Amino acid sequence: MSVLLALLLELWWFLSRSGDQCMAEEIEERPFGFWTATALVIGGVIGAGIFVLPSQMAVFGWTGVWAWLIGGVGAIVIARVFSAIAEARPEEPGLLAVIGETLGPVLGVLCGWGAWVSYWCANAYIALTSARYASELWPPIAASPFRIALAASLLIVALTCLGLAGFKTSGRFQVITVALKLIPLVAIMGIVAVLLMQGGDAFRQEVHAPFAAASLFTATTFAFVAITGFETASIAAQRVRDPERNVPRATMTGVLVSCLIFAVVCSGVVFGLPVATVTASNAPIALFIGTYWGGWAGHAVAVFAVISTVGGLAVWIMLQGEVPLTLARAGLLPAWLARTSKRDIAVVPMVLASALTITLLLIGGWNNGAGLMDFMLTLTAASGVLIYAFACLAALRIGVQRPTALIGLLFTLAILYGAGIQAVALSVALMLAALPLYWLARRASLTTAGSSAATAGR
Numbered sequence: 001m002s003v004l005l006a007l008l009l010e011l012w013w014f015l016s017r018s019g020d021q022c023m024a025e026e027i028e029e030r031p032f033g034f035w036t037a038t039a040l041v042i043g044g045v046i047g048a049g050i051f052v053l054p055s056q057m058a059v060f061g062w063t064g065v066w067a068w069l070i071g072g073v074g075a076i077v078i079a080r081v082f083s084a085i086a087e088a089r090p091e092e093p094g095l096l097a098v099i100g101e102t103l104g105p106v107l108g109v110l111c112g113w114g115a116w117v118s119y120w121c122a123n124a125y126i127a128l129t130s131a132r133y134a135s136e137l138w139p140p141i142a143a144s145p146f147r148i149a150l151a152a153s154l155l156i157v158a159l160t161c162l163g164l165a166g167f168k169t170s171g172r173f174q175v176i177t178v179a180l181k182l183i184p185l186v187a188i189m190g191i192v193a194v195l196l197m198q199g200g201d202a203f204r205q206e207v208h209a210p211f212a213a214a215s216l217f218t219a220t221t222f223a224f225v226a227i228t229g230f231e232t233a234s235i236a237a238q239r240v241r242d243p244e245r246n247v248p249r250a251t252m253t254g255v256l257v258s259c260l261i262f263a264v265v266c267s268g269v270v271f272g273l274p275v276a277t278v279t280a281s282n283a284p285i286a287l288f289i290g291t292y293w294g295g296w297a298g299h300a301v302a303v304f305a306v307i308s309t310v311g312g313l314a315v316w317i318m319l320q321g322e323v324p325l326t327l328a329r330a331g332l333l334p335a336w337l338a339r340t341s342k343r344d345i346a347v348v349p350m351v352l353a354s355a356l357t358i359t360l361l362l363i364g365g366w367n368n369g370a371g372l373m374d375f376m377l378t379l380t381a382a383s384g385v386l387i388y389a390f391a392c393l394a395a396l397r398i399g400v401q402r403p404t405a406l407i408g409l410l411f412t413l414a415i416l417y418g419a420g421i422q423a424v425a426l427s428v429a430l431m432l433a434a435l436p437l438y439w440l441a442r443r444a445s446l447t448t449a450g451s452s453a454a455t456a457g458r
Helices: 002-015 034-045 053-060 062-088 095-103 105-137 139-143 145-164 167-197 213-227 243-272 275-280 284-293 295-329 347-365 370-380 383-398 402-419 421-432 435-457
Strands: none
Touching: 034 167, 034 243, 034 295, 053 062, 053 213, 053 243, 053 275, 053 284, 062 095, 062 213, 062 243, 062 383, 062 402, 095 105, 095 295, 095 383, 105 139, 105 145, 105 295, 105 347, 105 383, 105 421, 105 435, 139 145, 145 167, 145 295, 145 347, 167 243, 167 284, 167 295, 213 243, 213 402, 243 275, 243 284, 275 284, 284 295, 295 347, 383 402, 383 421, 402 421
């Protein structure tokens, strides 16, 4: 519990400081340029999932190839909607504020709350994945489930401290980790290219499942959900210089690069190894590289997997503060969530979310706690896709990219159907939990307005 205590002490320290100190000089309002914003998008998409996804996609065979194509096109369509919104509303602090202004404050709050909770819940899974890969390098970490949870919790603390250090530091860290995490993935793309130039015999050694229309819907849902996370630049638009120009460029570039990497890497691993071997593997990327380059290369992948998960985790921890801050500045959540440090970091929601992640991890570390984590992941599974649907509705309401927004809306509704009614219902229930906070913010706003009117009337 000392890990949790450290975060709570950090929160107390911030709250005990005066408002004047919190607004002192070193505010970094828009530290992200095009390359950093692009790194945020790629870092948000490519995290822990790609290192295990081939095992899930192997059973689909050639249907999986089509799923990547359709899922990639869907992601590009929705990314174009995000870009159009950023171009039309550059003065807004982020995508969630636009949703709130366009579709109504209640929907804006519900989307933002769903995103905030889904981030800290998903961070528990990402941190655990990082700790498990790290145990390949230092086995004592995996001596017990609680040790793995403790290692993951320490990682959360370290990256929360990084987030509190400021956006410039976080941005540089993201650029570095994205560059490093791409090394093993580019290596796989290189191996695939060489095998194809040699005639592609390695891909014909085993018969893979042919295209099956009946499986396409399920496979596309898997593929698209794996690509989600490309909204990061749009949500953090208030941190991006020239948002009307850089947010669209970063979003589209990040989505295109991520989709290409996912499609080539996952398909290359699936077709380059026996199906049963890939399906049974907990580390298919390491298995593939180890098969073609030797055991040393497979072990090296564990290092890059840790880097990839850490980079993705840093993005979502940063957004733990940005999402409530955006909503509070738009008047949709209580004003105390908009209090910032001297570097303009929303410390309270960031630290609170990390404390909740650690609580979830430590509970999950006990023998009977793993079921709670599975439940929370199910609870938040559809939240990201719901935000995409609301963004498409906002674009239709604003009147930008209407044909594209309509296609994107229909696509997201299909994905939500594929995710299952239980996941969607639980995500909606999760969003509704934000209503008391909205009512508090509304009441405070009305009280302030009434006081101002009374003062003016004297």
